[in-house]
Amino acid sequence: MPTQKTVAATGNTVVAEAMRQCAPDVVAAYPITPQTTIVEEFAAFVAKGRVHTEYVTVESEHSAMSACVGASAAGARVMTATSSQGLALMWEELHIAAGMRLPIVMANANRALSAPINIHCDHSDIMGARDTGWVMLFAETAQEAYDNTIMAVRVAENDDVLLPVMSTLDGFITTHSIDRVELMDDESVSAFVGEYVPKYPLLDLENPVTHGSFAGLDGPFFEFKKAQREAIERSRKVINDVGAEFSKLSGRPFGMIETWGMEDAEVAIIVLGSTAGNVRHVARGLRDAGMKAGVVKVRCFRPFPFAEIAEALLGVKAVAVMDRAESFGAEGGPLFLEVRSALYDSSERMPVIDYIYGLGGSDVKLELIESVYKDLTDIASGVEAPAGLVYLGTR
Amino acid sequence: MANLKELTHREDRLEGGHRLCAGCGASIAVRQVLLGAGLEPVVVGCATGCLEVSTTIYPYSAWKTPFIHNAFENAAATVSGVEAAFKGLKAAGKIPADKRVKFVAFGGDGGTYDIGLQSLSGAMERGHDMVYVCYDNGAYMNTGIQRSSATPKGAWATTAQVGAAQQGKQQRRKDLTAIMAAHNIPYVAQASISHWKDLTNKAEKAFAVQGPAFINVFAPCPRGWRIPYNKTVEIAKSAVQTGFWPLFEVEDGVWRQTVRVVNRKPIEEFLKPQGRFKHLFAPGNEALLAEMQSDVDHQWDALQSRFNCS
Ligand SMILES: Cc1ncc(C[n+]2csc(CCOP(=O)(O)OP(=O)(O)O)c2C)c(N)n1
Ligand code: SF4
Ligand SMILES: [Mg+2]
Numbered sequence: 184m185p186t187q188k189t190v191a192a193t194g195n196t197v198v199a200e201a202m203r204q205c206a207p208d209v210v211a212a213y214p215i216t217p218q219t220t221i222v223e224e225f226a227a228f229v230a231k232g233r234v235h236t237e238y239v240t241v242e243s244e245h246s247a248m249s250a251c252v253g254a255s256a257a258g259a260r261v262m263t264a265t266s267s268q269g270l271a272l273m274w275e276e277l278h279i280a281a282g283m284r285l286p287i288v289m290a291n292a293n294r295a296l297s298a299p300i301n302i303h304c305d306h307s308d309i310m311g312a313r314d315t316g317w318v319m320l321f322a323e324t325a326q327e328a329y330d331n332t333i334m335a336v337r338v339a340e341n342d343d344v345l346l347p348v349m350s351t352l353d354g355f356i357t358t359h360s361i362d363r364v365e366l367m368d369d370e371s372v373s374a375f376v377g378e379y380v381p382k383y384p385l386l387d388l389e390n391p392v393t394h395g396s397f398a399g400l401d402g403p404f405f406e407f408k409k410a411q412r413e414a415i416e417r418s419r420k421v422i423n424d425v426g427a428e429f430s431k432l433s434g435r436p437f438g439m440i441e442t443w444g445m446e447d448a449e450v451a452i453i454v455l456g457s458t459a460g461n462v463r464h465v466a467r468g469l470r471d472a473g474m475k476a477g478v479v480k481v482r483c484f485r486p487f488p489f490a491e492i493a494e495a496l497l498g499v500k501a502v503a504v505m506d507r508a509e510s511f512g513a514e515g516g517p518l519f520l521e522v523r524s525a526l527y528d529s530s531e532r533m534p535v536i537d538y539i540y541g542l543g544g545s546d547v548k549l550e551l552i553e554s555v556y557k558d559l560t561d562i563a564s565g566v567e568a569p570a571g572l573v574y575l576g577t578r
Numbered sequence: 579m580a581n582l583k584e585l586t587h588r589e590d591r592l593e594g595g596h597r598l599c600a601g602c603g604a605s606i607a608v609r610q611v612l613l614g615a616g617l618e619p620v621v622v623g624c625a626t627g628c629l630e631v632s633t634t635i636y637p638y639s640a641w642k643t644p645f646i647h648n649a650f651e652n653a654a655a656t657v658s659g660v661e662a663a664f665k666g667l668k669a670a671g672k673i674p675a676d677k678r679v680k681f682v683a684f685g686g687d688g689g690t691y692d693i694g695l696q697s698l699s700g701a702m703e704r705g706h707d708m709v710y711v712c713y714d715n716g717a718y719m720n721t722g723i724q725r726s727s728a729t730p731k732g733a734w735a736t737t738a739q740v741g742a743a744q745q746g747k748q749q750r751r752k753d754l755t756a757i758m759a760a761h762n763i764p765y766v767a768q769a770s771i772s773h774w775k776d777l778t779n780k781a782e783k784a785f786a787v788q789g790p791a792f793i794n795v796f797a798p799c800p801r802g803w804r805i806p807y808n809k810t811v812e813i814a815k816s817a818v819q820t821g822f823w824p825l826f827e828v829e830d831g832v833w834r835q836t837v838r839v840v841n842r843k844p845i846e847e848f849l850k851p852q853g854r855f856k857h858l859f860a861p862g863n864e865a866l867l868a869e870m871q872s873d874v875d876h877q878w879d880a881l882q883s884r885f886n887c888s
Contacts, residue, residue: 253659
């Protein structure tokens with residue numbers, strides 16, 4: 184069993200620590216608030232000689248992911264981190280990293296996208312990347328950010344997957360708050376992630392390969408995409424297996440979704456990231472007052488755990504989805520669209536209401552969450568559900 | 579420097595059978611540059627453009643050496659990542675410490691002067707041990723001959739058309755080679771496919787230096803320049819002889835002319851055979867032609883003074 188050390192540290196500090204422990208051969212990164220301290224702390228590890236990593240201080244995020252693609256294709260274990268505008272600038276490269284089947288691991292400090300410019304938490308950046316072919320993990324706490332980052336390496340590099348993985352944590356709320364975190368010892372992490380053995384490295388000079396070919400009309404472009412879909416479907420099992428193995432080592436549970444109070448819940452909130460803690464806190468209080476409140480936290484957004492969600496919602500009378508990102512003009516935010524779709528094949532279809540909340544870091548007061556549960560109770564007892572989505576707590 | 583006999587014994591790393599047009603200057607540039615790498619292994623990166631699409635049509639590849647294409651604007655960043663991986667894997671003990679590999683990135687003028695300039699500048703500033711080669715054919719050929727910042731003033735391009743209001747491209751070219759020299763990297767050169775020995779010598783020097791090197795290679799495009807496919811080398815030569823494309827190198831900051839031009843020819847000799855300049859010879863455009871000559875003269879004089887100072 185690993186030795187675990189309890190520390191008080193920010194999410195960014197422990198992500199940097201996880202990166203160091205995973206010993207990437209290359210990190211290419213560019214600073215942006217609120218990710219910056221990850222790359223600064225990693226740079227300190229490099230300066231102190233605590234990692235063997237070649238640290239490429241690129242001139243932009245586009246080049247960061249471009250260099251990561253080159254390094255990963257070359258056969259290196261590659262990690263990076265970004266946020267917001269940086270992730271948006273990488274967009275072209277996110278597709279390429281996934282399309283070239285490169286197991287790059289990237290932390291993202293979830294932050295709003297301009298305009299207006301805003302440095303605070305929401306999920307607009309990360310949701311803009313949801314269709315790029317990356318596996319996407321969400322952390323509620325610094326602990327989960329640490330754990331997810333380590334597990335991400337194993338998932339990405341698994342032969343059945345070979346896809347890039349994002350380990351996301353909420354900007355400032357998780358990246359900058361000091362939290363209680365258990366860190367594993369270096370040897371245990373190193374043994375857990377193992378050595379990366381690339382399949383067709385560019386640096387295998389005796390067996391030259393061409394990466395990034397042209398596959399036009401007659402080329403198997405369509406088939407490559409199907410293979411990518413099959414890989415991300417296979418990643419479900421890998422994520423669960425890696426999670427189970429990690430849980431055994433760490434003593435901390437992992438699931439693509441994590442539920443609280445769902446055994447007999449009549450009303451439930453589905454949520455991603457740091458707000459899950461607040462929702463659980465409110466639900467606990469309401470339970471004490473007699474409401475059968477439940478919480479579904481989604482820890483893996485891609486691949487989306489639809490079966491798990493549909494099952495968790497069996498018996499629930501009304502559901503709220505809390506979306507920290509917009510999909511302007513769609514029926515609701517990105518999480519809502521997934522959840523509603525997950526329920527289509529379910530034997531039970533209850534009302535699902537979408538609450539857009541916390542954009543640009545706007546405060547998510549406990550009373551607001553409480554009001555959502557109250558709405559749900561009303562709807563469960565026959566009050567008509569609001570038509571369309573609800574902006575929660577706008578002035 | 580390798581002599582001709584030695585060069586003939588070196589393997590071509592870009593195989594025939596690719597789909598570049600007959601007479602394409604790009605493939606000559608690649609061949610001569612890779613000959614300059616000697617016998618050491620070379621990893622090639624390439625920006626999106628004619629060279630890339632024509633040599634890597636899946637499941638075929640004309641590259642007999644490791645090759646990576648990523649996107650249009652990031653050949654330099656991509657190869658810098660490959661080179662970083664080489665160092666990182668050495669540090670991890672997965673590649674022997676004494677192993678030597680050369681890294682080269684090719685980009686067209688669009689992928690280099692324009693959209694890829696930031697990525698190139700960053701990679702050169704960071705000092706990666708890599709060579710960046712721009713094959714300059716003076717337009718975005720792959721997408722149908724649109725103007726770039728390397729397109730000569732007055733040239734026709736599909737986004738710099740000729741009509742009553744305008745005679746081709748309105749702006750002067752960007753002097754990329756000088757911009758790269760301003761990065762104070764160990765080696766910068768300007769070369770042409772017409773002077774194959776000079777080009778290969780420059781590539782040899784570029785590969786030999788520790789750290790970044792840049793070569794700007796003049797590589798005519800018969801299709802875009804509206805010239806017969808068997809005139810590629812001839813026209814490249816006349817670019818040198820008219821002073822339009824001087825051949826020089828900047829070694830550790832010292833500028834040196836590598837091919838002397840004794841009787842510099844008038845610019846018309848370079849322009850006349852090319853369909854993209856046809857309109858310049860129509861009545862009424864004499865002033866434009868004169869301006870092109872004076873631009874070349876000016877560039878020539880400025881360069882001579884750089885050689886003299888160095
Ligand atoms: C970001 C981006 N913008 C535009 C394109 C379309 N595009 C592909 S190649 C190309 C032009 C290439 O020109 P150049 O670099 O000069 O190479 P050439 O084709 O002339 O050899 C363009 C505009 C692209 N692939 N990616
Ligand atoms: S269009 Fe020009 S650059 Fe492209 S392959 Fe043909 S000759 Fe070469
Ligand atoms: Mg071009």
